[in-house]
Amino acid sequence: MEVTKLEHACQIVTEGDARLVIDPGNFTRPVETTxxxxxxxTHEHPDHVTPEQLAGILARNPDAVVIGPAGVAAALAETGVPIDVVTDGDHRSVGPFDLSFHGTRHNVIHSSIPVIDNTGVLVNGRLFYPGDSYTEPGVPVEVLAAPVGAPWLKVAEMMDYVAAVAPRRAYPVHEATLSEIGYGMHTGRLREAVEPGGALVLLAPGESLTV
Incomplete structure (x- = not known):
């Protein structure tokens, strides 16, 4: 299994000839894969999904299923795209991908901003991506896609979260809100949290990691 990181939150997991697209939002290049x-x-914020990105993917892959929490289904209702609604504890099998879902809520941005649905995904029992949350899946994690920059993110909490999950490897995602200097600072702290028990892998957009 291979995961390719695109810009910000979007990732493409490949197993054989099959692909799983995660969180194609408006900070990401058009996803033109077949x-x-x-x-x-994972949730409805536009940096994780836009109707335009989704329409482009489905135009090339009309049989693909779209999976997300109830908030995603409500936000995309006007598109007419059917959403397979999932929440914490649910499982789905699609092609070669065994998916388990963890968590229910987005991290708090501010007390004045409503907290929306967010459900992270564990792919084939090895790769976990929490979306915009600090959800711990409650199972060993081989590879963690770790958010490093967001309005809701505090570096100390990020470090505590990654230490609690204790992945064997981690790679940073959700970085578009950071300058080059900020990205270096945040990934440096992420490295401290991952090592020495695990390893941090830095992936530029378009680079891949074998999971």
């Missing part, structure tokens, strides 16, 4: 069997959307 072979997509499923699209997982």
């Amino acid at each position: 072979g997509v069997v499923a699209v997982v959307l």
Whole structure:
């Protein structure tokens, strides 16, 4: 299994000829890949999904299923795209991908901003991506896609979260809100949290990691 990181939150997981697209939002290049069997959307914020990105993916992959929490289904209702609604504890099998879902709520941005649905995904029992949350899946994690920059993110909490999950490897995502200097600072702290028990892998957009 291979995961390719695109810009910000979007990742493409490949197993054989099948692909799983996760969180294709508006900070990400148009996703023009084929072979997509499923699209997982952790929540409805536009940096994680836009109707335009989703329409482009489905135009090339009309049989792909779209999976996400109830908030995603409500936000995309006007598009007419059917959403397979999932929440914490649910499982789905799509092509070669075994998906388990963890968590229910987005991290708090501010007390004045409503907290929306957010459900992270564990792919084939090895790769976990929490979306915009600090959800711990409650199972060993081989590879963690770790958010490093966001309005809701505090570096100390990020470090505590990664230390609690204790992945064997981690790579940073959700970085578009950071300058080059900020990215270096945040990934440096992420490295401290991952090592020495695990390893941090820095992936530029378009680079891949074998999971």
